[in-house]
Amino acid sequence: DGGITQSPKYLFRKEGQNVTLSCEQNLNHDAMYWYRQDPGQGLRLIYYSQIVNDFQKGDIAEGYSVSREKKESFPLTVTSAQKNPTAFYLCASTWGGGTEAFFGQGTRLTVV
Amino acid sequence: AQKVTQAQTEISVVEKEDVTLDCVYETRDTTYYLFWYKQPPSGELVFLIRRNSFDEQNEISGRYSWNFQKSTSSFNFTITASQVVDSAVYFCALSDLGAMDSNYQLIWGAGTKLIIKP
Numbered sequence: 001d002g003g004i005t006q007s008p009k010y011l012f013r014k015e016g017q018n019v020t021l022s023c024e025q026n027l028n029h030d031a032m033y034w035y036r037q038d039p040g041q042g043l044r045l046i047y048y049s050q051i052v053n054d055f056q057k058g059d060i061a062e063g064y065s066v067s068r069e070k071k072e073s074f075p076l077t078v079t080s081a082q083k084n085p086t087a088f089y090l091c092a093s094t095w096g097g098g099t100e101a102f103f104g105q106g107t108r109l110t111v112v
Numbered sequence: 113a114q115k116v117t118q119a120q121t122e123i124s125v126v127e128k129e130d131v132t133l134d135c136v137y138e139t140r141d142t143t144y145y146l147f148w149y150k151q152p153p154s155g156e157l158v159f160l161i162r163r164n165s166f167d168e169q170n171e172i173s174g175r176y177s178w179n180f181q182k183s184t185s186s187f188n189f190t191i192t193a194s195q196v197v198d199s200a201v202y203f204c205a206l207s208d209l210g211a212m213d214s215n216y217q218l219i220w221g222a223g224t225k226l227i228i229k230p
Contacts, residue, residue, distance in 0.1 A: 100147060101205075
């Protein structure tokens, strides 16, 4: 079945560590997105990519990095520069402007 | 600038009541799309509906219905005879067709938490 897979579902990070969240899609979508969601809040865009080897910063990109080496994959690295990384992270993909986004199950990141 | 406003932060109703979730949007574009998503407690966002700016027909899908009014820039969502399983956070979103300053972004409302009590 086509869809988006995020892993892991839960992730614990020690302060000062970098961690990478995985996002893979087999929908052949061109555009992919990373969102952050804090408790009781809406979605905030971290990074997005319209095509392979290209990506753009969203509203809250500081402390995060991404890569888009393959159409299917858009991993997000939460660096030690991100001072408050505890949150729920959602990956999404779309065909492009005006089309619905499909979401992964999310990764819940906690700093310990 | 594009903006989506969901003024209702939280709504609580008793099961079987009808409930309407409001969504007001702002955009300079004449061609755009509006969406509703449901986020159950599990966290994954589920797509409910997409409506383009040229189609103002109301849509009904089972107990769900949507009322799109360009004159008031609103795209409201009604659940008829609500059920406990409808409890979730509901998000409204806006997307244009990739204008220069949009880059295929979805503009999200803050969400409305809907609580259906048995």
